[in-house]
Amino acid sequence: MSLERTSDDARLLAPFEETRAQKRISVYDRRSIDGEAIIVETSGLDYNQFLRFITEVLIIPSTERFVLTTTDRTMLDFDKFQELEDGNTLHLMQTEHQELPAATQEKIVFTPHYDTLVRSGMYEYYASEGQMALPYALAELIDNSISATASSKGERSIELRLLFDDTLGKPAVVFVDNGSGMTSKQLNNWAVYRLSKFTREDGKFRSDHQGYTRPEDVSRSINSDISCFGVGGKQAIFYIGNSTRMITRPTGSPDVHELILSKEDFESKAMNNEDIYSGFIHNRKVGDSSHVQKESECFLHNLIAEETEKGSFTAVVITGIPPEHAQSLKNDFDKWTRELAHIYHYYIHGLNGNDLVHPLNSNINIEVSLQEKPPRCPRVVNLREVDNDMQTLYINSAADTFEFKACTPSGGAVDGVLRYHPFLYDRETYPQGPHTHPAPTEDELEDGESGAGSQADGRRHIFECFWNGRLIPYTTLSEFEWCKRPGKHSPVPLECYSRLSGVLFANDRFQVSTNKLTFIDLELQLQKKDTIFTRIVNGQEQRVQIKREFSQWLTGCHERLDKQVHFVGFKKTITRAEM
Amino acid sequence: MSLERTSDDARLLAPFEETRAQKRISVYDRRSIDGEAIIVETSGLDYNQFLRFITEVLIIPSTERFVLTTTDRTMLDFDKFQELEDGNTLHLMQTEHQELPAATQEKIVFTPHYDTLVRSGMYEYYASEGQMALPYALAELIDNSISATASSKGERSIELRLLFDDTLGKPAVVFVDNGSGMTSKQLNNWAVYRLSKFTREDGKFRSDHQGYTRPEDVSRSINSDISCFGVGGKQAIFYIGNSTRMITRPTGSPDVHELILSKEDFESKAMNNEDIYSGFIHNRKVGDSSHVQKESECFLHNLIAEETEKGSFTAVVITGIPPEHAQSLKNDFDKWTRELAHIYHYYIHGLNGNDLVHPLNSNINIEVSLQEKPPRCPRVVNLREVDNDMQTLYINSAADTFEFKACTPSGGAVDGVLRYHPFLYDRETYPQGPHTHPAPTEDELEDGESGAGSQADGRRHIFECFWNGRLIPYTTLSEFEWCKRPGKHSPVPLECYSRLSGVLFANDRFQVSTNKLTFIDLELQLQKKDTIFTRIVNGQEQRVQIKREFSQWLTGCHERLDKQVHFVGFKKTITRAEM
């Protein structure tokens, strides 16, 4: 349909044609204190025409000398005039170096650079020397899928597929979930950096979705409310690769919405002086992959074909994976899947975690698959099958537990568990395993060797910390006042304190950093005097002094569970009736 | 000047008047697979007029039923039509639930939320449990001033003024430097989040300033090149307060440029659906404070009056200081000024640091002042006078030094110094002082007590690390292979290794995180096999095996400098001739 004017009120344009480019220049007459300001639409004018126009309008006698400069005092000439952009401001003065008799206002635009999306992950987000960053980037997208499937009644399915078979296209990291999907407005919001759940508004047509409601209190805060700051997905995606295609079908809609963000796109828009933060959502019917043309994206046809068997879903397709990431995703497959199983331990195994004897599954399935070029076999791991993540090891080697709760005056609530890993006959049962925390230094290991067993003794931070049910990997906490290894007068040998592991489940009144790697205020809050700790037995709060309770429990553990006194680190002789 | 059309080519508008609001709606006819797309300018139309127009243009027979929905499948009605915004897309279909026979394109805008500027500092930047964040926020603005004064020949003056006298207005934190200032284009660029030195372009009229040139190699990399990612100033400002007024006069210009960014402004622009990232630079003559009206900003008149005595300068005026920050700036004055003196130690004292016996000053003056309501006296500290920052303590208690250099294949260069703090008669001289690093845990202290002195022994990380001459406070490094405390066969008592402090000066080939709190790859790079360490003596590289050199140096230190053998931690007997 061509451009035509069919009525007085409405104009009809060919799709996406822009109106004529404007180039409006503000000119401040600052020859004297009472000079005027005018805005001139200059598109189509050359410098001489512009000058003529100015002298006419401002009634400058032809004998009067004047200069036109930018606000940076650069003198205008024919070429520089051409380079002016819409919205620029000029000063009209008697001389180049004259001072401004009155102030001027200059309109500026300071839209964030696209590196805000593309590079935030690099320098800030995963900046942690010597730490694995990749699993935590992958986790951001799993976080989103856990949130998106929160209200699902049936199985909550989250797949992470590594498509590394180059006969099917370039390497891709794909996340697919059967969550609620996104409407086109929500997909638009997805792309808005730092639009947090607190500031989001899903559009005028969805007033039911507006505003944020704090999740209800649930045991151990496993509330699926782990989409938060409006940065995670974007930063993670551009850390993992350099381009993403979001494909999503919202609940109840026959349409699929797609949006591509890519570094290359941003660069070309910047080059061409186009709006950086504008793009197009592609709306289409289910299963329609006719828009996928590139051979390098061949795998998309399969992915899109699967849509017909699904209801609502979201697929995040990341490409432009740098070779070193592809390498470590392949080579360290076991390592990072274990770390993911650790992060989501209580989401995939439920409230009590992975008790290998009495397994109790949740309805969240997180499946990781790696597909390489045949004849290499695909690898598939359901994170629930991982049985060597640290929480699984702690849970299954614990012989007794001590549950407690901490409450802060401002509504912060932490469910806590201490676990006792006894000494059995000739060895500590404290689990050995790769640390997510910095490995102990040489000295620490040395100290450990002289203690009750390097693993059990070398660790000072006994609590792993979860936030809304999800591991915050870099924050670990040492003991609280009431369960501290005492200086003297210990009722049990000191090494018993090294047989403790612990876990804290904090609710969302505690703040985490945007990258979800550390708590901001957990330790601070918990150390405050007015934070109240109570022991929990069978789900019931005990109105008793927790320090004494703990001490009795620990003594009981030692007496009942440690099967041989271990005399390394010998401090005093204890007479034990049952031995 | 009123709106009038004075020529065919140019229109004259009153300043800042906008053209008539557009409301262009794309309509995709998706009743069938070959339907068209049109864009309709709908401003001024109501729903019925719009419908009439559509049926006319698309020639829809009056008997045919059709529906109009948003891309989220919300049916349009009279009210919802009014709520549409410029650029929205509609689907014209036979029925509400019909699938899309062909895809549609929907234009979206996803400008980052203003929390990008306002909140990045909060959650991400200074997120470090239990650490002082304020001095590092203040440091970001000093970084900028150090960069801005880099090419000054005379005194480089950087002032940090805490204006906490409420008779002069609301509390303000003000930074003033006599650096090169900013042109209005540079001031505009200042506000662009994540416009880094690598991507910056100072404007078409300043081609001399375009592109980034790596600083020349200088000794210890004290090159003033510490403005980097395009986020520091903004994030720090909105961490310190909630509003800033930038006041700057660039070299050689008679004009002063001012720009205000404030959280409140952002909020009101968001509320009114205005462009978030646009604003106005106020250009004025030197000393002109006639635009300052509010009594709460009374102090600005003094500040602006000072301009007449200056050349180029930049003043950053931060207001909206939360009470808890004001409190700790006042109460912890000594603590955070010491930390600033530590960060900029080698900038304020020069290459060799603060040698109290042979002081050698640089031309950088950083002065901190705190002004409270009289009769409270103002406090003024030149950071150069601080004599208890850790580097000053290390330098002045060192009895000998061992200099070296590390080079990585990719051009990374690190100048290093090890310092020996001998044991004298009855005590270790290893300096005691507040740590910038996490304080040693209880266990560490316990270990320390059983060693050669708690301070000297408790520390495992001996190197403080500087980047382009500026301290990166949270990265400390433990020993390298060649200077490691040996397991057995030590030529000197093991506690000698605890008498070492060290400092590393890395050049800009090493990456730091955006908040300049940690190195990303220093330790990794230095541990690589192909990193070459050489000893430096009198500025000359020694072609000798560094491990043996070090060992000899340490033995020498012990034999010459330790004035009494300290037998705690006794390992074997050493016969020393001179004793």
Ligand SMILES: Nc1ncnc2c1ncn2[C@@H]1O[C@H](COP(=O)(O)OP(=O)(O)OP(=O)(O)O)[C@@H](O)[C@H]1O
């Ligand atoms: N898999 C998904 N399914 C449905 N909606 C999603 C999905 N992934 C993201 N979204 C939507 O996009 C928004 C932005 O995601 P993103 O990860 O960038 O930030 P966030 O999750 O809100 O916050 P953060 O990850 O920083 O805590 C989410 O809040 C959610 O509304």
Ligand SMILES: Nc1ncnc2c1ncn2[C@@H]1O[C@H](COP(=O)(O)OP(=O)(O)OP(=O)(O)O)[C@@H](O)[C@H]1O
């Ligand atoms: N005091 C100043 N004098 C002159 N120019 C300045 C001053 N402060 C900031 N600028 C300019 O503004 C830019 C942006 O400053 P900002 O601190 O936000 O980011 P950056 O210094 O470029 O990078 P980062 O601080 O993240 O390393 C600087 O690069 C510099 O060009």
Ligand SMILES: [Mg+2]
């Ligand atoms: Mg997220």
Ligand SMILES: [Mg+2]
């Ligand atoms: Mg900076």
